[in-house]
Amino acid sequence: xxxxxxxxxxxxxxxxxxxxxxxxxxxxxxxxxxVNPLTLLLPDYxxxxxVTFVLKMIDTNTRxxxxxxxxxxxxxxxxxxxxxxxxxxxxxxxxxxxxxxLLLGNxxxxxxxxxxxxLPAFGVFYQRAVERIHAxxxxxxxxxxxxxxxxxxxxEVFDRLDPAGDFSCFTYYPTAPDTVAGAxxxxxxxxxxxxxxxxARQADGKPFAFTEIGYSASPVNGSSEERQxxxxxxxxxxxxxxxxxxxxxxxxxxxxxxxxxxxxxxxAQAQGVPPVALCSFMGNLGLRRYDTGEAREAWGAxxxxxxxxxxxxAPVRRGCPTAVCSPSFRPTRR
Numbered sequence: 001x002x003x004x005x006x007x008x009x010x011x012x013x014x015x016x017x018x019x020x021x022x023x024x025x026x027x028x029x030x031x032x033x034x035v036n037p038l039t040l041l042l043p044d045y046x047x048x049x050x051v052t053f054v055l056k057m058i059d060t061n062t063r064x065x066x067x068x069x070x071x072x073x074x075x076x077x078x079x080x081x082x083x084x085x086x087x088x089x090x091x092x093x094x095x096x097x098x099x100x101x102l103l104l105g106n107x108x109x110x111x112x113x114x115x116x117x118x119l120p121a122f123g124v125f126y127q128r129a130v131e132r133i134h135a136x137x138x139x140x141x142x143x144x145x146x147x148x149x150x151x152x153x154x155x156e157v158f159d160r161l162d163p164a165g166d167f168s169c170f171t172y173y174p175t176a177p178d179t180v181a182g183a184x185x186x187x188x189x190x191x192x193x194x195x196x197x198x199x200a201r202q203a204d205g206k207p208f209a210f211t212e213i214g215y216s217a218s219p220v221n222g223s224s225e226e227r228q229x230x231x232x233x234x235x236x237x238x239x240x241x242x243x244x245x246x247x248x249x250x251x252x253x254x255x256x257x258x259x260x261x262x263x264x265x266x267x268a269q270a271q272g273v274p275p276v277a278l279c280s281f282m283g284n285l286g287l288r289r290y291d292t293g294e295a296r297e298a299w300g301a302x303x304x305x306x307x308x309x310x311x312x313x314a315p316v317r318r319g320c321p322t323a324v325c326s327p328s329f330r331p332t333r334r
Contacts, residue, residue: 004256004326005047008306011250011326012042013211015054015106017064021086025068028089038095050250052101054145054211055090057083058122060110075121083125084132091136101250102140103211104129107171109150109157119160127164141166141249145211148172148195151202158202167249168203171212172196174231175221175281184277186216186223189230196238200247208242209249212328217296218284220277229297232287236305244310253302256327258283258290287327302327 016033023029034053042048057065057074069079090096104126112119130142143165146158162168174187174195200208215231216223232253242248264279283290287299306325 001041001045005045007303009326010047011050011052011252012037012045012048013052013054013252013326013328015056017059018055018057018083018086019064019066021055021090022066022082025066025082026085028086030089030093034090035093035095038098042098050100051098052103052211052250052252053099054103054106056106058105058108058111060107061114063111073121074118074125080125080128083129087129087132087136091133096137097139099137099140101167101209102133102137102142103145103169104142105144106211107147108144108161109146109154112157113150113154116156119157123160123164126161130164141207143167143169143209145169145171148174148199151199162203165206167207167209168199169209169211169249170199171254172199172210173212173214173216182222182277183274184216184221184281186221186227186231189215189227189234192231192234193238196235196242200242203247207247207249209251211252212254213251214254214285215298216281216284217298218280220280221284223284225296225298229301232298232301232305236301236308240308240310251325253287253325253327255286257288257293258286260290 014033014037020033021028021030038051042051057063063070065079066082069076069082072079074080108122112122126144133140133142144161146161146169148170150157158168172195174192176185176187178184202208213235215228217225217228239248239251259282261283264282265275267282268275268278286296287302288295309325
């Protein structure tokens, strides 16, 4: 936190599974996952202007919901009413007033594209949840998270859910489609600007944001530390126009550090994907190395990009626009 805030970054993000927040029906455990980050950490960092909270009932291809609800339809009245009660409990915590952006689910297209029959019910669930948050936490802007790939691969998920949200939110790693030549290969940096413009158009005039955006530095993935730094510079060039008009809600770069070496194997096995390319991707994703903490070239590019971002109403000004920039990190990393 000292490192990122001293370099002009002003967003904090954290997440929790619904199952952890409601360990038994109607009983909420909010102190450790919600209240402590807001009351024990953030007061020491007045630089933090934006606080994003990801509340997960879908996490890519899983449903981390209370066990007694996990097999039920999202449209089941009990599921809807229990989630509304959770929102009420969160809103009753005075510290929740610090939340500026609340995300409902992470990469929800992963699960909903595998279970398309559940999309209509989730759409109703999501609409009800957004309305409840607007009523109970009126200062928080609400959205859900989809992958960039889903915009062309499964656009029905984004098209069904996005109109109900206050902004659009994406995860974005510019990897090429898997081929015989290899998986998890990074695409050319020259293509990045067009991708970002495409996402901005999909948001249809609303603000948009990233909870994850990143580029591996590994030669195994067809990249290098120099190309990773080029990606960061290209990313900021593309986003500067939208930051200047207030359309960039926030940017969480993934990640501050590489994933630790033992994190990838279990994840690859759970996802059913070959581990070599994926583990190289994850093990070289950070702006700084996991093993030594040493900064890569991309870290300097990121800091410079933060300083050059334009604020709404001003051509260029040092520092992040309100609630814009931070690299993401978790306790499992260095």
